[in-house]
Amino acid sequence: MKALSDIRITTALALVVLVGGGQLLPDWALFLMTIALAKGLVSLGIVMQMRAGLVSFGQGLFFCIGAYVSGLMANFTGVTDIFLLTALAVLACLAVGGAFGPLLANYRGIFFAMLSLSLSMILYGVLSKMNSLGGTDGLNVAAPTFAGYAPEGRDLSMTLYLYTVVIVVFIGAMLRTGFDSQHGLVSLAIRSNELRVEYLGASVRRTNAINYVISAVLGGIGGVITGLAIGHVDPEYAYWTTSGEFVFVAILAGYLSIPAVFVASIILELVRSFSNLYFPNTWQMVLGVFLLVIILALPNGLGSLFQRRREGGS
C-alpha cells in the first residue's frame, strides 16, 4: 500500500512541477522540454528492456514510424488531430513491434542489439529511396490540432507541451507500477539469470517479447510528438546514430529510476543545444566524453544516485 501511495504522490508532484514550471519557461526552453520529454519516452522503452538485460540499438525504428504517421497523415489525409495521430502511431507500432517482438525475443546481448539496429536501418534505407515519401528530404508536418482546438504561436507550443507532460507522467506512473508487478520483477530476474527463471516456470521469451512491444509503443508516441513539435520528419529518425542517442540517455539514467530517464533526456538536449551554440563542431565529442565518464563512474546510471536505498543498496 505504501508503494502505491508513493507513486500517487510522485505522480501528482511531477504533474504540478512540470505544468507549473512550463508556464514560466521561455519559448525555446518550452520546445526543448517538449522534445526532451518525448525522446525520454523512447529511452524509457530501452530502459524497460534493459531491466531484462537487453539493449536495443534500434529504437529509432519506432521513433521514425511514429513520426512518419504524423507526417503522412497530415500530407495525404489532412488529419492533424493529435489524439487521433497518437492513437494511429500506437497502432502502427503495436503492429510492427508485435510482428518482430516474438522473433527478436530469441536473441540476446549483442545479437539483439545488432538485429534491432538492422531493422531500423532497413526502414532508413527504404524511406531514403522512396521519393513518393520525400526521400532523404523527408516531409513537412502540419501543426497539430487538439480535438478541434487549433492554437498558434506560444499557445500551440504550450498546449503541445502540456499534452506531452500529461502523457509522460501518466506512462511513467503506469510503468513504475509495471516495474513492481510480477512481470517487472521477472524482467529483473532474467537480467540476473535467465536460465533459472526458465526453470522456475516463467517464460523468458514471452517477457522479452512483451517488453519489446511496450517499448515499441513508447517509441511511437515519442516519435509522433517529436515530429509534430519539430514540424518536419526525415529518414534520419531511423538512423543508427539517432538510436545511439536514445541508448545514451538510457545508460545515463540507468535502469533503476523512471524520473532519471527524463532528467537524463533533458540533460542530453541541454548539452546538445548549448554545445551547438558554443562549440558547433565538437558537440558530439562532448557527448562522447560524457558517455565514457558515466560508464566509468556510474555503471548503474544516474538513477543509482536517487534510488540506492530502495533497490540498489543492500
Add this chain to the structure above:
Amino acid sequence: MDLLLVILVDGLIYGAWLFIISVGLTLVFGVLGILNLAHGSLYAIGAYATATAVGIYFAYGGDAFPLGSYIVMAFSALLVAVVIAPILERGLLRHFYHRDEVIGVLVTYGVFLILEDAIKLIWGVDPLFVYEPYDLLGMVEAGPLFYVAYDFLVIAVSAVTGFAVWYFLNRTRRGKVMLAVIHDREMSQTMGVNVDKVFLLAFGTGVFLAAFGGALTAPMISVSPGIGVNVIIVAFAVIIIGGLGSIEGAALGAVMVGISRAASVHLMPELELFIIYFVMAVVLFFRPEGIFVRTQTRKI
C-alpha cells in the same frame, strides 16, 4: 549473361573491399570480446591520413616515381595503427574486458562520437581528393567491359590480407598463442602467455586493417566527413552473417553482401541498403549466431 558478369565482378570488388575492413572488426571481437563501433572512424582516419600523405608525396616530387604512392598508403595506415591502437586499448578498452559485451558497444560508441569530431577538427570539413593512385594502373578489359585496374588490385590485396591473417593465426607461434587466448584467456595466462601483449597486438592489427581499408579507398572517393558512419553498418552485417570472431565467416559474409548489393544496384537500386540487412536477417533466422559459429550452450 553480361549483366550476370557485371554483377559478379562488381560484387567481388565490393566484397573484397568489405572483407579488409570486416576482418579487422571480427578479429578484435574474437580476441577482445569488444564489438568496435569506432571501427568506421578508424577507417575514416586511415583514409584522411592517406589523402594527406599521398598529397604531400606528389607535391614534393612523387611524380618521378608514382608507384611509390602505394608504399605511402600502406605506411599511413601503419602509422595510424601505431599511434591510435595503444592509446585506445591501454587507455580505455582494457577497463571493460570483464564487463558485458553490450557495454563494449557503448564505450566504442562514445569513442566513435569523439573521433568523428576529432576528424573534423584535424582535417576540416572540406573534402580531400587524391586520384593519382587510382589512375596509375590504367584500365582492364574484362570481356565486353572495362574496369579500372585499381579495382582488381583491391581484390588481390584483399586476398593477400585474408591469407596473411589466416597464416599468422594458424601457422605462426605468435598467432597460435593468440588463438589460445581467444579459446581460454585465463588458462593461457596460467601457462605464461602475456595476455596484455596479445590483446594489444590483436587490437593494433584490427586498427591497422581498418585504416588500411580506408587507405585503399581514399583514391576512389572524395574523402569527406561521415564516410566512416556507413561503412561500420555494412561491416557489422558482414561479420554477423559469418559469425562474430570468424575469419572465414568474414570472407563468406563479405562476398555474400558484395554480390547481393551489386545485384540490387543493377536490378532494383531502391533496395540497396534493404538487401544487405535482408540477407543478414535471413542468415540469422536459420543460424542464430552466424554461419561459422556453433550455437553455444547456455551456462547457469
